[in-house]
Amino acid sequence: MSTAASSAAPPHWHLVGAGHIGTLAAAYVRAAGHGVTVVRPHTAGPIKTTLAFADGRPLQRLTLPTVTPTSIEQPISHLLVACKTPYTRAALAPLPLAATVTAVRLQNGIGSLDGLLPSGARLIDAVTTSAVKGTRAHHDVVAENTTWFGDDGAAPDWFDGLRAHWPNLEWSASIRRRQWQKLVANAAINPLTALHDVPNGALIEDAALHARMRDLVAEADSVLGALDDSWPGDSLAAVAAIARATAGNTSSMRADVQRDAPTEIEAINGWLLRAAAPLGLALPAHRAVFEALRAR
Ligand SMILES: NC(=O)c1ccc[n+]([C@@H]2O[C@H](COP(=O)([O-])OP(=O)(O)OC[C@H]3O[C@@H](n4cnc5c(N)ncnc54)[C@H](OP(=O)(O)O)[C@@H]3O)[C@@H](O)[C@H]2O)c1
The missing domain is CATH 3.40.50.720 (NAD(P)-binding Rossmann-like Domain)
Structure with a gap:
């Protein structure tokens, strides 16, 4: 329009x-x-x-x-x-x-x-x-x-x-919907690739990392679904497709950690944690990556 x-x-x-x-x-x-x-x-x-x-x-x-x-x-x-x-x-x-x-x-x-x-x-x-x-x-x-x-x-x-x-x-x-879609991908792919210093494709190839990506996506879907009941959820396939399509790439958060620069974790996983608190949702997977990256 x-x-x-x-x-x-x-x-x-x-x-x-x-x-x-x-x-x-x-x-x-x-x-x-x-x-x-x-x-x-x-x-x-x-x-x-x-x-x-x-x-x-x-x-x-x-x-x-x-x-x-x-x-x-x-x-x-x-x-x-x-x-x-x-x-x-x-x-x-x-x-x-x-x-x-x-x-x-x-x-x-x-x-x-x-x-x-x-x-x-x-x-x-x-x-x-x-x-x-x-x-x-x-x-x-x-x-x-x-x-x-x-x-x-x-x-x-x-x-x-x-x-x-x-x-x-x-x-x-519907910019909010597009922001949320990008947020879910960033919130799953960025912290895991940064903490484990791996390219995006590792989240597909490594079973343990894939499971952690799945948990991050499911928690993000739970918050967004609670905020807006028209949120479709089930974002795992879309996020996995991005990780696969960018398999050889270094995420921006991994690059930030590699050059010892501050990451955007506050605006990504931090936003989800702040949105979840008043909803009574705990988000343990997001809390773990958020704390681990802030500790660096
Ligand atoms: N790059 C991509 O492909 C891409 C794609 C999608 C979204 N984004 C998003 O776009 C945003 C920017 O990313 P980027 O890759 O363009 O980052 P970048 O290349 O690191 O650029 C950030 C710029 O901000 C400047 N800056 C820092 N503090 C400043 C201040 N106080 N006043 C004025 N300028 C300041 C930096 O200056 P110095 O160089 O002097 O430090 C640098 O030029 C991020 O939120 C990122 O997630 C990036």
Whole structure:
């Protein structure tokens, strides 16, 4: 679903987190004629980076202006959030956000912007099945799969124009369902591959790990089913299919542990544990991986 074309000027985005996904988003919004400025805690001039695409189109060079939070003069009207979830609070705290800011959250997990936006803000959640890896200076866009933007409303007036330049971008009126589907996969695959330092396919090949994946999925289904009785449950086949399709991949949480960086466990398994508590559900499998990863 999308709105009719509008004559409104294209938005100018402030981007928090010019990593893999943030840089790809910056390339797309700029191609659509939107402005983009990266917000960094300590700026060191423009970011110069390259993107390589799996479909073989030419290498794209991108130079993005940067600004520090304290040097932003006008309130931010459009915000792209693409830092890893543990950094979100610190990154947003010093930002001068307009009372009616539109924020697009390009992060895994759920709830990392809770309490961080003004009451008049519009929060658009994004779920992407695209994949980007590489270094700060070079991003390999491994897959440009579907990305859904959505909230409870109709698509904003800039959405159609952006869609023409962002491959496989869709507006979703059921973004929560898509977030939950991705959350279940992340909550099962990420912590196990991180704790055991294995690629995703090990959760299919190793019987003991497969059993633990099954327990994590069943517990996640129990919470989501209790929150919404239209949740279909039975997510194991879908999660196993993702583990199989990405068998040789290193999950983002495994990569974070390997480089001794904070993981996104709070926004993934932590969200499920927080949702389960008032429902009286204990989630022992999620509690175990959550505690084990936090102990690292
Ligand atoms: N990569 C993917 O394929 C993919 C796919 C789906 C979803 N996601 C999700 O997208 C989000 C971003 O992932 P990513 O892979 O793009 O991570 P990333 O490459 O590590 O990028 C995160 C960026 O955030 C920056 N940052 C950290 N603290 C900041 C702060 N206080 N202010 C401004 N910037 C800050 C980092 O800067 P430094 O480089 O200076 O540390 C880095 O550039 C995550 O939630 C991830 O789960 C990623």
